[in-house]
Amino acid sequence: MQCPAAGAKKVRATERKGTARSSPGHRPQGRLTGRITVLLAVLSIGFLSSAALAEKPNEIDRRTLDQGLAELGSNLEGLPETAKAKTDAAICFKALGWMLRHEEWARKTAVRDALNIxxxxxxxxxxxxxxEPAVPLKPGKHVLAYQSAVDESLQPYAVSLPEGWRPGESKRWPLHLVLHGRxxxxxxxxxxxxxxxxPPVKDSNWIQLDVYGRGNNAYRWVGETDVFEALADVKKRFLIDERRIALWGFSxxxxxxxxxxxxxxxxxxSVGAGAGFVDFYxxxxxxxxxxxxxxxxxxIYDSKDYALxxxxxxxITYGGEFDxxxxxxxxMLDAARSVEVPLSLLxxxxxxxxxxxxxxxTFMAFLTAHNEKGRPEFPGRRALKFHTYTLKFNKCDWLRIEEQHEPYVDSEINSTYADGMLQVETHNxxxxxxxxxxxDFVSIEVLPKVALAEAAGGQLPDVYFVQEKNGQKENNGWRMLSYDESLAFIDNEHAHKRHGLQxxxxxxxxxxxxxVRGSGTPWNANxxxxxxxxxxxxxxEWDQWFRGQLRxxxxxxxDEKDISSRxxxxxxxxxxxxVIAKVIDNLPLKWTKETITIGGKMYPAGDHVPVLIFPNPLNPSKYVVLNSGPTVKADEYRKSNAWFFPRLGDAAVLKVDASGATPVWSTIMNSDWEIEK
Structure with a gap:
């Protein structure tokens, strides 16, 4: 059966029943020793607390595992600082420690696998x-690791090196980036x-990266960061052709x-999506x-809204007839047809x-064919149709949407090109x-054409354009920024919502x-x-579900280093x-011992607490957050990955009582980080 979209490349599926088959960078390696010491202390706590889980190790096995963990930790601490890629050894210590602490014995081979680690x-x-290197690389599959910039945790990934791969070669390899199912x-x-x-992926002429994604979170939030951190680590270790990276996964x-x-x-x-959800409801x-x-x-994450x-x-997408x-x-096929873009369906x-x-x-042949062709080199395709709802996802090829008029309202760019002239139309x-x-030239809507080579003095890699509500009417408010204005725009001195600060x-x-925890005298004990x-x-919850420890x-x-970098x-x-006392006057609320005032509303401070995100007054290029971690809780995480979306927006007030905290107000701030009443 086959359902190609209008204008799509036709891909034929079998007609008989078949057999079944599913950038952030590194932290310095020198920090690992200290982290291992901390982990040793933490992992020694609570190992013998038990939950009556299947495949739980017997007393002898448990003693062997505890001793093995302690020996791994001790041996790691004894390694010289000059040892390269200690992460690839230390990940074994981390893996076993988390498994023991969280009593993760559901897998039938869990004890054997733990002893093997x-x-x-x-x-x-x-x-x-x-x-020598911790892992002698050769054709086959290897689990390697990197240290995440997010929380300094060690995170694994698997790399499959094809039969033709040789260390030290100068060839750049295509890559398949594969996302596992739940x-x-x-x-x-x-x-x-x-x-x-x-063994390596059969008949592959590519390197394959299987990401861990910090477990089961549908590659959202820090799971998404893991994809790009793992990819960055692979690019550091292997020669990858960045124009030929295929992304695919199942379920x-x-x-x-x-x-x-x-x-x-x-x-x-190219992208291959097998049997994956695209719409929460x-x-x-x-x-x-x-x-x-x-x-x-x-x-943010309903993919059906990004069909353009x-x-x-x-x-290419795949689904079983009875799935x-x-x-x-x-x-997705219907959504593609509605905006007249191609999608191949099996x-x-x-x-x-x-x-x-x-x-x-057929699915793999589609990915391989496009991988062999690769994405076009810069400037690539000048005709774009790009759509987003959030500045978190704001880039396509030569274009970046830097600011929106309204957050979470569809923003769209359409461009055409002819005779050296790029014409760009925008929405929101x-x-x-x-x-x-x-x-050679660009025009934004009715703005007269701009010679790109000379724009803003020709000194920056990008040319910036802004639309002002009360700007030049004849240009629909659009104007190009000069060199000095561009530098000020990049600095974002007014702390508007931007990519990574939205x-x-x-x-x-x-x-x-x-x-950052307080060490002073609280205003209210409750x-x-x-x-x-x-x-x-x-x-x-971060420890169990996101596989790291909070600093x-x-x-x-x-200290100033933390303020500047985190x-x-x-x-x-x-x-x-x-620190709250230091920044509170520059946040969009008023907080006294008696009351909390935010969004034009007032709440008793004795049983209410504000939670929010905002550009940090001490360093406006970073966030400050009040009284909140990720807003998805563990019980929601267990339901389904589809529930992994934010609960509170940018700011909220919670009422606190003996049973916990309940939101009584929440909001999304506008593009200037203002609360609109």
Whole structure:
């Protein structure tokens, strides 16, 4: 069966029943030793607390695992600082430690896999002690690791090197970036067991990166950051042709391929989305709308709303004939047709939630063909149709949407090109940047043409344009910025919403961040108890669900380096937390011992607490967050990956009582970080 979109490349699926088959950078390596010491202390706590889980190790096995973990940690601490890629050995220690602490024994081979990780770790350490690489790279699959800039945690990924790969060669290889499906028994140890030491992907002429994604979060938020951090690490270690990177996945991985593929369409030579959800309401079978703020927040990750971006990257989607997730592929097909962009669809005859062999072969042939062709070199395609709802996803090839008139309202760019002239039409775009070398001339709507080579003195790689509400009427408000104006715009001295500084609260936890706890006298004991409890809950859930540990400092220990490099997450009130007291007058609220005033409303401070995200008054290029971690809680995380969307927008007030905290008000700030009453 086959359903090509109008104008789409036709891809034929088998007609018989088939057999079943599913940038941030590094931290310095020198910080690893200190982190391992901390992990040793933390991981020694609570190991023998038990939950009656299947496949729990017996007493002898448990003693062996505890001893093995301690030995790994001790041996890692003894490695010289000059040892390269200690992350590749230390990840074994981290993997086992998290598994033991969280009692993760659901997998039938869990104990055997845990014992094996000790062996792998010790072998890697011995190589480092001998001055050799921890992992001797050769054709086959290897689990490697990097240290995340977000929280300094170690995160694994798997790389498959094809039979033709040789160390030290000068050839640049195409890459397949693969996103796994949801698995409730997945952890770092099982990830090792699934990949490390296995033969290379059969008949591959590419390097393959299988990301871990910090577990099961549909590659959203810090899971998305993991994709790009792992990709950056692979690019550092191997010669990758950046024009030939294919992205694909199945099930949860298919959902991830939809959103990463359509929201970053200029990164991939092609995208393959197998059986992945694209719309919250349809996927969850919910007919009643969510609260307004939450409904708006769905615009961040509902891929169906980004169908226009299919114009910029070739995409193939697959669904089994009897798989309920075929509905997602069909929904994307309808969305593609409605905006007249191509999409190739495969339907597996007689299949449920899996590939048939013939469809998989066609699916992979599509990716391989486009990978061989690669994305065009700069300036590439000058005709673009790019769509976004948030500045989190603001770039396509030579174009960046720098500011919106209204957040979470569709922003769109359409461009045409002829005879050296680039014509750009916009919707809900307040500022944009155009790469200087894309054309000889550019015109934004009715703005007279601008010679790009000479614009703004010809001194910056991009040319900036802004639209002012009360600007030149004859130019529809658009004007080009001069060189000095461009520098001021880049500095964002007025702290407008920009990419990486657009909210909501959850966005702060996709970047390097630091928890700052108060050490002073709280204004209200009730709120202080809640803040302490909430901070502990965030730390516990981050540890289990995002596979890292929060870095926490007292307000008195905060230093300039942290202020300059990290988002600050402040818990407490202006009495207990000196940093809150320092910034409170520059935040969009008034907080006294008696009342909290925000958004034109007043609340008693004795049983209410403000939570918000805002440009940090101490460093406006970073966020400050009050009294909140990620707004998705553990019980929601367990439901389905589709529930992994923000709950509170940019700011909220919570009422605190014995049962916890309940939102009584929330809002999304405008593009100038103002609360509109």
């Amino acid at each position: 000790i062996r792998i770790g010790n072998e890697r350490i011995k190589r480092l002690q001998a001055g 698995s409730n028994d997945m952890n770092e140890v099982s990830f090792f067991a699934s990949h490390d030491g296995k 949860m991985g298919g959902a991830g391929a939809w959103h990463l593929g359509l929201q970053h369409p200029d990164l991939w030579s 349809d996927y969850q079978g919910i007919s009643e709308g969510l609260p307004e703020i939450q409904h708006t927040m769905l615009k 971006n299919l114009y910029n990257v070739p995409v 309920k997730q075929l509905a997602a592929s069909l929904a 339907i597996g005859p007689g299949m449920g939630h899996k590939f048939d062999d013939a469809s998989l072969k 775009v307040r500022a944009l940047a155009v790469a200087r070398g894309v054309a 909210g909501p609260i959850d966005d702060a936890f996709t970047q390097p961040f630091l928890i 709120i202080d108890r809640w803040a302490h409890s909430e901070r502990n809950r965030v730390a516990t 926490v400092v007292d307000d008195s220990a905060l 988002n600050l997450v402040l818990f407490g009130d202006p009495g207990s937390n000196a």
